[in-house]
Amino acid sequence: MTITEQRAEHAPAAEALLQLDDVGKRYGNVHALRGVNINVRAGEVTCVLGDNGAGKSTLIKIVAGLHDYSDGSLKLNGIVRRFGSPRAAQAAGIATVYQDLALAPLMSVWRNFFLGNEVRRGPVLDIVKMKKVCGEELTKMGIVIPDLDRPVGSLSGGQRQCIAIARAIYFGARVIILDEPTAALGVKQSGVVLKYIVAARDAGLGVIFITHNPHHAYLVGNHFVVLKLGRVVLDAHRDELTLDRLAAEMAGGQELEELSHELQGVDASRVVEPAAQDGHPHVAAPVIDERERAELQHEE
Amino acid sequence: MTATTVTAGDDRVATRSRAALFLSRPEVGALIGAIAIAVLFLAVAPAFRSVDNVGTILYGSSTIGIMAVGVSLLMIGGEFDLSAGVGVTTSGLTAALTAWDLGLNVWTGVIIALVVSLAIGAFNGWLLHVTGLPSFLVTLGTFFVLQGVNLAVTRIVTGGVSSADMTDMAGWGSAQKVFAAQVTIGAVKLNITVLFWVLLTAIGGFLLLRTTVGNWILASGGDAAAARAVGVPVTATKIGLFMGVGFCAWVTGMHMLFNFNNVQSGAGVGNEFIYIIAAVIGGCLLTGGYGSVVGASVGALIFGMTQLGITYAGWNPDWFKTFLGAMLLGATLVNMYVKKKADAR
Numbered sequence: 194m195t196i197t198e199q200r201a202e203h204a205p206a207a208e209a210l211l212q213l214d215d216v217g218k219r220y221g222n223v224h225a226l227r228g229v230n231i232n233v234r235a236g237e238v239t240c241v242l243g244d245n246g247a248g249k250s251t252l253i254k255i256v257a258g259l260h261d262y263s264d265g266s267l268k269l270n271g272i273v274r275r276f277g278s279p280r281a282a283q284a285a286g287i288a289t290v291y292q293d294l295a296l297a298p299l300m301s302v303w304r305n306f307f308l309g310n311e312v313r314r315g316p317v318l319d320i321v322k323m324k325k326v327c328g329e330e331l332t333k334m335g336i337v338i339p340d341l342d343r344p345v346g347s348l349s350g351g352q353r354q355c356i357a358i359a360r361a362i363y364f365g366a367r368v369i370i371l372d373e374p375t376a377a378l379g380v381k382q383s384g385v386v387l388k389y390i391v392a393a394r395d396a397g398l399g400v401i402f403i404t405h406n407p408h409h410a411y412l413v414g415n416h417f418v419v420l421k422l423g424r425v426v427l428d429a430h431r432d433e434l435t436l437d438r439l440a441a442e443m444a445g446g447q448e449l450e451e452l453s454h455e456l457q458g459v460d461a462s463r464v465v466e467p468a469a470q471d472g473h474p475h476v477a478a479p480v481i482d483e484r485e486r487a488e489l490q491h492e493e
Numbered sequence: 494m495t496a497t498t499v500t501a502g503d504d505r506v507a508t509r510s511r512a513a514l515f516l517s518r519p520e521v522g523a524l525i526g527a528i529a530i531a532v533l534f535l536a537v538a539p540a541f542r543s544v545d546n547v548g549t550i551l552y553g554s555s556t557i558g559i560m561a562v563g564v565s566l567l568m569i570g571g572e573f574d575l576s577a578g579v580g581v582t583t584s585g586l587t588a589a590l591t592a593w594d595l596g597l598n599v600w601t602g603v604i605i606a607l608v609v610s611l612a613i614g615a616f617n618g619w620l621l622h623v624t625g626l627p628s629f630l631v632t633l634g635t636f637f638v639l640q641g642v643n644l645a646v647t648r649i650v651t652g653g654v655s656s657a658d659m660t661d662m663a664g665w666g667s668a669q670k671v672f673a674a675q676v677t678i679g680a681v682k683l684n685i686t687v688l689f690w691v692l693l694t695a696i697g698g699f700l701l702l703r704t705t706v707g708n709w710i711l712a713s714g715g716d717a718a719a720a721r722a723v724g725v726p727v728t729a730t731k732i733g734l735f736m737g738v739g740f741c742a743w744v745t746g747m748h749m750l751f752n753f754n755n756v757q758s759g760a761g762v763g764n765e766f767i768y769i770i771a772a773v774i775g776g777c778l779l780t781g782g783y784g785s786v787v788g789a790s791v792g793a794l795i796f797g798m799t800q801l802g803i804t805y806a807g808w809n810p811d812w813f814k815t816f817l818g819a820m821l822l823g824a825t826l827v828n829m830y831v832k833k834k835a836d837a838r
Contacts, residue, residue, distance in 0.1 A: 280724045295722040297715030299782040300708075308712050309723035311705040318703050342514070 210235045210270065210399040211256070211287070211368050217264030218251050225251040226423045228265070232416075233368060233399040238390060240402045240410035242443055243420035249403050252420070253372055256401070257289040258282030269368075288366030290357045292373045298346030302338055303327040305345050306360050326363075334359045334389060351382030358389045368399040375409050387413050407440040419443060519776030520788030522828035526774065526820070527791050527798070534802035541798075541805045548682040554797025555690035556745060557771055558790045560764070562690075562697040563741035565772035565789030567734040569701065571714030571781025572628035574617065574738045576635040578764030583639050584610045584739075584746030585756035586647060589656035599664035607743050613639070614739030618732030640762060647758035656755045665751075672744075673752040686748050690790065693741065697786035710734065715782025770817065771796055774824040795820065 209232035218226040226248045233239045243249045254260040255267065258276030266273045269285055276282040279289070296305045303320075306327040312319045324341050331338060336355045338348070345353060354374050361369050371390065375383040390413050393400050404410050410417060417434060419427035419442045427442045515521065534541040541550075560577060567574055574580075587609045592602030613635065620631050644654070651657050659665060674685040701707040709730045712720035721727050750756050773779065774795055775788025799820065803813050 279722055283724060289722070291719075291722060293716075293719065295716075295719035297712045297719055297782060299715045299778075300711050304708055304711065308708060308720065309725050311708055313705060316704060318705065318708070320703070 208271075209233060209268075211401075212268040212271075213256075213265065214268065215265035216255065216262050216267060218255060218260065219263045224423055226255070226262075229420070229425055230428070231418055231425075233401055234416075235367070235399050236394055236397050237415040238394050238400045238402055238413050239416045239418065240404060240414035241418050241420060242404060242407060242410055242439070244405060244443070246422075247420040248423040249405075249420060250372075251423075253289065253370055253403060256282070256287060256368075256370055258287070283364075283366075286365060286367035287370065288361035288364065288368070289370040290354070290361055290372065290374065292376065296345045296353055296357060299344050301342045302331075302345055302348070302356065303341040306330070306356060306363075310364055330359050330363045331356065334362075334392060349382065350378050351385045354378070354382075354386050355389055358386075358393065362393055362396060362398065366398060368401065369393055370401040370403065372403050373405070374402070375404065375406060383409060405443070407436065407443045411436045411439055518785070519783060519828070520785040520791060521776070522824055523775045523785075523788045523791040523795065525827060526824050527795050530795050530798050530802070530820075534798060534806060538802055538805035538807070541802055544680045545682070546801065546805070548684070548687075550797050550801050551687045551794075552684045552797075553800055554794045555684065555686040556748070557764075557767055557796050558690040558793030559686065559693055559745050560738075560741050560768045561771040561775070561789040561793045562693040562786055563734075563738035564765075564768040565775060565777050565784055565786050566697055566701065566710060567738050568769070568772050568777040568779070569714050569781060569784040570710045570731055570734045571717065572621065572731060572734065573632060573769070574614075574735060575629065575632040575765050576613070576617065576639055577632075577738050577742060577768055578761040578766075579636055579639045579643060580610065580613055580739065580742040580761070581746045581749065581764065582643050582756060582758065582761035583613065584743045585750040586643055586656055586746075586758060588747065589659060589750055589756055590646065590650045592662065593657050593659050594650050599659065599662050599668050601664075603668055603747060606746065607740075610739040610743040610746070611736050612739075613742075614736035615732055618728075618735035621731065621735075622728045636765070640759075643758045643761075654759060655757045656750070658755060660754055668747075669751040672747040672750070684752075686745075689744055689748075690793075693744070694786055694790040701786055706730070706733075711782060713781075767796065767817075770821050774821060776828055792824075795824075 211231075211233040213229055213231040216226065216229045216231075217224065229248075229252065231239065231241070231252075241249060241252060251260070255262045258279045258281050261275055261277075268274065269287070274285065276285065276287075282289075297308070300308070303324045307323050312323050312326070314322075327341055328338075334355060336352060336359070338352070345356065348356075358369070358371070358374075374386050374390070378386060387409060390400055390402055394413075394415075402410060402414060414431065416430055417427065417439060418425055419439075427439075540546055560581070564574060564577055584606045588599070588602035588606035590602075591597065591605045592599050617628070617632055617635055620626075620635075621628050624631065647654060647656065672685070676683045676685065676688075701710060709720065709725045709727075712723075712725050713727045713730045717727050746756070749760070771792035772784065772789040774792035775785055775790065777784030777789060796817070799816055800813060803810055803816065
C-alpha cells in the first residue's frame, strides 16, 4: 500500500475511491434512503452523521454488501458495482467494523483476528505465525495485549474496537466503514479509537465514520454528510463548516428553531416552589390555541 | 501466581502464569472429576481395582464417548441434536433391514446406513437453516419421527420389534471383525470401539483446535452473526457438524448391530441426553462457542466409571441416574468455579 501524501484541502482533484450517486433504497413502500450522494476519497475521513432512523444503518448495509440498492449507482474506482454478499464487498476492499464488532467473545484474540482469513500450513493452522502477526499488527497500532490467548470478551470495549479496526486494515481494506465506534465508550477510550481512525487515514484508506456525535466527528473528519429521514441535508467540507453549525444540523437545525418558537413563553428559567405537602400537585392543561389543536388532531 | 510482568502498553493486562493458563482450559473440570470418581471407586469397590475390569469400563465409556465427540463439536458450534440417541438405532436398523430384506451383502447395508445417517444429519442442519427454528425444536421433531420410523418400519419388514438374525449372510463375519472385534492386551480385553473412541477424540480435538474448520466451529457457536460478517460459511459449518453426529451415530449403530447380532427397534431413546451430559461435564457451554472434545471424552469416561463402579461397589444400581444427575450439576459448578478462578488470575 503506497501512501500518497495529499494535503488537499477540499481539492476535487483527488479521485473518489467510493462514489454513491443518487443512491436510494426501498423496503416495500418505505423509502429508507433517497438520492444519497457521497464521495469517499483515499486518505480522507468522511463522517456520516444522523439521528436514529436517519438511514445510517441502511447506508452501511448497502456499502457493506448486506443489502442491494434500489436506485442510483455505487461506483468503486469508477466502476459500477453491486455486491451480492459481505464477502464480495470484502473482496473488493471494503471492510466494515460493525457496532457489535463481529468478534466472537469467547474466542482468543488471535483466533478472532484471523477469523475467516486463517493462515495454514498444509491443512493445519499455522498458530505460531498467526500469533506473531497478530501481536505485531496490534503493537503497530499501539495496542499491547501480552496474552493473545485471552478471550476477546475479557478485553475493554476500546481494545476490542481497535482489534476490529487493526484486523480490517491488515486484511487489505481500502475503504473502511466504522459503525458508531465511539457510541458505547468513555472519553479515554473514544480518544484511543479516534486516534486509530486517524491512523487508518494516514495509511491511505478511505474511512467512513458513522456517528451521531458531531463532536467526535469534528475532531477527525475531513468531510461531513448529515442524513435526516433518509435524505442528505448537509454535505460539506471541513472548511465550510464550524462545529456549532454541525451540531446544530445534527440537533435538528431548522426544526430546533421551530421548536423554540413553539415553546415561547414557557419560561425555562423559572423554578417553582414545591406544592404544600398535604395537597396533591395540580397539573393544569397547557393552553393550546386553535391552530395547534388542529395540528395535533391532524397528526393523530 | 506471582509470574506477572508489567507491559509498557497497558499495565492493567498482565500475563498469566502457566498454571492459570492450564486451569482456564475447558476440560480441566472434567479431568478433576474423573480423578475424583476413580479415587472414590478404587477405595470402595474392590472389583474396580481389578485389571480385568479395565476393558469393561473402557468399553462402556467408548459407546458413549464415540457419540460424545460428534455431539460436543455440535454443541461448540452452538446447536443440539436430540435425535442422536435414536439416530444410532436408525443407523443399525437401516443396515440390518436393507441387507436382510433385499438379500444384499451385509457391507452394502453398512454403506446404505452410512448414507442414511449422514443424510439425517444434513437434513437436521438444512431444516435448521431453512426454518430458522432453534435446533432444540428441529431435532426434537426428528427425534420423534425417527423413533416412530424405527418401530413401524421394523414391524413392516420383520413383523417384530427387532431386526432379524443375519449371522449367516455374506459379509457378516468380516463386518463383525471391523465393528465388534475384541483385542486382548495382557490381562485387558479391549473392544475395538475403544480404538474408534480414541481415534475420533484425537481427530475431533485436532479439528477443533488446529484447523480452519475448528475456528469456524468456535465462531459459529460463539457469535454466528459475527462469523458470517467476516465471511465464515456458518450454514455449511453447522450442516457439517450435524453430519458429523450422523457419522458417529453410524459407527455406534454398526457396533450395536454386529456386537449383539440384532438391533431392538425401541433402543436409543434417552441416550441423547447422556451424550449431552458427557459434553457438558467435559466443559461445553450450552450456549455454544466454548468447549472441548477431549473434555467430552473424559465426560464419557466418568459416565462409564460411574455406571460400573456402582455395580462393583455393590450399591443398588437404581441410584445410577440420580448419581449422574448430581454429578452433572457438580461438574458444571466445578467448571464454572475453575474457569472463574483461572480468568481472575
